[in-house]
Amino acid sequence: MKKLIFLSFLITFMCSNAQILDLLKDKVKDKTMSFAGEKVINAITTEAITTNFKDCNTTDVKSPGFGVNEKFTDLCNEKFSQTDGYILKPGFYQIKLKSFCLKAGTYAPSKGDGYIYAPLKGPKKEIIDALVKNWYNNQEIPQQKVQSLIWAVIAKSSLKNLDNESKLVAAKLLSKDQLLKLSKMGLDFIPASVMDKAKSNLLQPVQVALDAENKIRNFFSTSSSNYADLERLAMISGINPEKSDVQYGTWGLQPEGYWISYQPHGYREMEVKIYVPSTVSSVNFIPSDHVAVPANTSSQRLMLSDMLNCN
DSSP states (O other), X not given: OHHHHXXXXXXXXXXXXXXXXXXXXXXXXXXXXXXXXXXXHHHHHSOSOXXXXXXXXXXXXXXXXXXXXXXXXXXXXXXXXXXTBEEEOSEEEEEEEEEEEOOSSEEOOOTTOOEEEXXXXXXXXXXXXXXXXXXGGOTTSOHHHHHHHHHHHHTTBOGGGSOHHHHHHHHHHSOHHHHHHHHHSOBOOOOHHHHHHHHTTOOHHHHHHHHHHHHHHHHHHTTOOOHHHHHHHHEEOSOOOSOOSSOTTOEEEOTTSOEEEEEESSSSEXXXXXXXXXXXXXXXXXXXXXXEEESSXXXXXXXXXXXXXXX
């Protein structure tokens, strides 16, 4: 309740400031383009989450056919804690989990995309991590609501522009300090002239991502709450025409010495296969510590959750 009161105060304060700013707009029209200087361009182009394929270990990999004749233990009914995860002894394991998209303006996963582990990085790492991990203890919240918030953070959307239900979800999943940080990061919809300046000299996939983020900011500023519309803005329709250098189902070596194969089914579901070699006594597998990254820059980065998808 205290967090909800704090959030209400925070939003009221932000809206009051916004009204003051509106009164000043007429006086600064002539300075709009000059204001779109280095700081503004930097705010537009700085990624909330920076995890990318360069963070992956691409040297230690095994082909998708590795372990095909082995018997896999299903983890869906095994003991799990958010502190220790699944404690795995040497052997082969599999699990089905729910996952989230961490990159707007990209194609959904396909059978042509191979994924390898990378750690979660970026200025908004703490907030994204909290949204995904704390969802486990708030399972009444629909996955779509959490994904909406993640896309809002990825797009650097202003907290005051989110619909009331999204604000309530944020209050449940984030601490007061994190809510305060979230309130300070916001951008509104950026005019085309400023976006063009921000995108100049950037690679095409980056420009597409920045355009998607701006469309997402506009979505939230118009008080829309239709998830299907948001999904269409955040994703590129169709199948990625770019061929991946990493095959679907490729196994990658984890820093802790075990192997893992990420096999997404769309961006919301992930099948994971794990091999713990006899050289490792045991490992603590915590799904929400994992970001699965594609070789293609125009495909989605996916973050695993601790929520099972074992239907």
